[in-house]
Amino acid sequence: MATLELRLDRTTFLGAVYKTQGVVDRKSTSNVLAHVLVESLPDGTARLVSTDYDVTIMAEIPAEVIVPGSACINGKSLFDVVKNLDETPLHLRALPNDWSELSAGRAYFKLAGVTPADFPEMKIPEDAKWLRIPKSALRDLFEKTAFSMSSDETRMNLNGVFFKVTAGSADGLAKLTMVSTDGHRLSKVELEAEVAGIGKKDQYSAIIHKKGVTEVKRLFESDADALEVGFAQGVILFRAGKTATGGTVFSVRQIEDNYPDYSRVIPQSSPVKVVVPRERLARAIRKNAILTSNKTYIIKLELTPGKLAVTASNPDYGEGRDELDVDYRGEGMVVGFNYNYLLDVLGVVKGESVVFEMTDEFSPTVLTSPSEPGAVFVVMPMRV
Numbered sequence: 001m002a003t004l005e006l007r008l009d010r011t012t013f014l015g016a017v018y019k020t021q022g023v024v025d026r027k028s029t030s031n032v033l034a035h036v037l038v039e040s041l042p043d044g045t046a047r048l049v050s051t052d053y054d055v056t057i058m059a060e061i062p063a064e065v066i067v068p069g070s071a072c073i074n075g076k077s078l079f080d081v082v083k084n085l086d087e088t089p090l091h092l093r094a095l096p097n098d099w100s101e102l103s104a105g106r107a108y109f110k111l112a113g114v115t116p117a118d119f120p121e122m123k124i125p126e127d128a129k130w131l132r133i134p135k136s137a138l139r140d141l142f143e144k145t146a147f148s149m150s151s152d153e154t155r156m157n158l159n160g161v162f163f164k165v166t167a168g169s170a171d172g173l174a175k176l177t178m179v180s181t182d183g184h185r186l187s188k189v190e191l192e193a194e195v196a197g198i199g200k201k202d203q204y205s206a207i208i209h210k211k212g213v214t215e216v217k218r219l220f221e222s223d224a225d226a227l228e229v230g231f232a233q234g235v236i237l238f239r240a241g242k243t244a245t246g247g248t249v250f251s252v253r254q255i256e257d258n259y260p261d262y263s264r265v266i267p268q269s270s271p272v273k274v275v276v277p278r279e280r281l282a283r284a285i286r287k288n289a290i291l292t293s294n295k296t297y298i299i300k301l302e303l304t305p306g307k308l309a310v311t312a313s314n315p316d317y318g319e320g321r322d323e324l325d326v327d328y329r330g331e332g333m334v335v336g337f338n339y340n341y342l343l344d345v346l347g348v349v350k351g352e353s354v355v356f357e358m359t360d361e362f363s364p365t366v367l368t369s370p371s372e373p374g375a376v377f378v379v380m381p382m383r384v
Contacts, residue, residue, distance in 0.1 A: 003069035003094055004038065006046055009062070010088035010104065016048045016059040017079050019218050019248060024075035025052035036078055037119045038092065038100075039070035049122055050075060055212045056122050056251040067093075070116040071100045077111050078102075124249060128230035128237055129204065131165060132196035133176070135227050139220045141178040142213060144189045144375055147344045149210045150182035157257035158182060161213055163236070164205040165229075167198055174198040179262050185341050186265050190374040196226075206236040207259055212252030219248060266378055267364055270357035274328050276308060278354050278369075282346045284322035288312035289339045291320045298382050299339040301356075304332045335361045336384035342367075345377045 017036065025033040037049040046063035049056070071094040082090070087105030094100050095110070102109045142161070150158035164177040174195035179188045208216075219227055222240040230237035238250040288299050291312040302309040305328060312320045335358060346354065351371030358365050361384075367377040 003067055004040060004071045004100075005065075005067035005069075005093045006038075006040065006091075007064035007066060008046065008090045008092060010082065010085055010090050012061050013090055014082045016061045016248075017075075017082050019059050019215075020048045020050040020057050021075045021079040022215050022218065023050045023052055023055050023057045032072065032114050032118045032120070034075060035072045035114055035119065036075045037070060037072050037116060039116070040065045040068040049119070051120060051122060052211070053120075054209050054253045055215050057215065057248065058122065058124075058251075059248045064089075069094060071113060072098070072116045072119050073100050073111050073113045081109050081111065122251070124237065124251070125230075125232035125235065128232035130197055130228050130230045130237075130239075131174070131204070132226050132228050133165075133174075134193050135220060135222075135225060137176060137191060137193040138227055138229075140191065141176060141189050142217060142220075144348045145178045145180040145187040146213050146217075147180075147348070148182055148185045148187045148377075149180045149213065151210075152182070155183075156255055157207060157259055160208045160210045160255055162205070162207050162259040162262070164203070165195065165198065166203045167200050168192045168195075171200070172196070172198075179259070181260075181262065181265070184338070184380050185344075186262060186378040187345075188262060188266070188376045204231045206231060207255035207257065208236055209253050209255055212236075212250065216250050216252065219250065222248070265364065266376060267357070267359065267366055270359045270363075270366060272303070272328075272330060272333065272356075272358040274303065274308065274326050274356045274358075275353050275370075276324065276326055276356060278346055278349060278352060280324055281308075281310070281354070282343060284310040284324060285339050285342055285346075287322055288320040289343075291317045292339060296382070297338045297340055298336045298384060299342075300334055300336050300384055302332070302334045303328060303330075303358075305329050333358065333361060334384065335365065336382040337365075337379060338382060341379045345379070349375065349377075 020036045045060050048059045085104045091103045098113045100111050145161050162179040166175050168174045177190045216238050219240050224240045228239040235251050240248045291314050300311045308326045309323045345367050349369045351369035355368045364378045
């Protein structure tokens with residue numbers, strides 16, 4: 001029989017529930033994974049835990065512990081109720097039938113639950129090697145690579161991002177590398193940042209499961225300047241240190257496989273290099289995307305001396321064309337692309353211009369930005 005009674009700040013509790021419900025596995029055949037474990041801790045705080053075995057989140061928040069114990073509450077119901085409550089504080093109490101009672105002001109709810117003892121035991125590995133990495137650096141890595149992860153379950157080593165940390169050019173610096181690919185495009189970002197805990201000969205790497213990539217982004221909303229990243233056997237951990245509103249740890253299952261040699265996919269040199277205004281190109285692509293087939297999503301880039309034309313043609317809808325002035329004096333070339341792939345890259349690059357490096361209409365095209373030298377994107381062309 002569960003025993004627990006807490007008094008909680010509504011805003012703080014909602015923030016923790018928001019993080020945990022993203023991990024709750026609503027489709028699992030194991031009913032307990034659809035629930036969030038709420039438990040009191042000896043230091044007078046409360047911890048919320050949810051998992052789908054690929055990703056586990058543990059969020060600690062301040063709480064007034066009236067009766068210590070634990071309760072296991074349906075994650076969706078808990079989130080939906082708390083986000084619609086106006087009053088604070090909240091009063092949470094476990095009931096004898098494994099349900100829980102949640103009240104605020106004159107509002108009162110009973111929420112379904114299961115026996116807390118059935119919830120999987122989750123622990124932070126004691127032998128994890130922790131590094132403290134600036135949040136801005138991690139955000140940049142994830143934002144520029146998350147969109148090109150593979151969804152093909154038969155190629156598990158591509159179902160996530162490859163993350164590598166090695167010693168940098170000076171003491172206290174580390175080189176951070178993150179790569180993703182789905183076989184049609186590739187994103188690679190390298191940058192150097194101040195990292196606490198890195199040694200001169202240290203090297204750490206992991207393939208972070210794609211669901212973990214999605215959920216870890218929630219940590220970027222915290223007010224911490226840096227996140228702690230822990231490497232352990234089989235998992236990689238992300239921790240936002242304790243603040244006035246508590247602390248959060250994500251444990252993400254590593255994909256136990258070798259990541260392909262991505263350096264072989266990136267052309268080392270290309271005869272054609274064209275600098276294109278980023279926003280202007282994105283607008284031209286979006287205009288013509290209206291007329292593309294919803295099966296192929298093909299637009300064409302037609303390169304001629306002094307001009308780059310973005311065109312689309314569909315016998316059911318019509319034809320479109322938009323021209324940009326560019327500094328190009330070579331021979332004409334027409335290359336087809338999935339327009340979504342180009343827009344994804346243009347959406348994460350922050351500079352005013354992008355550089356297209358091409359060999360011909362069949363070879364991989366490299367996109368870079370002069371203002372972000374560590375970011376490289378490769379997009380495979382489509383036959384037109």
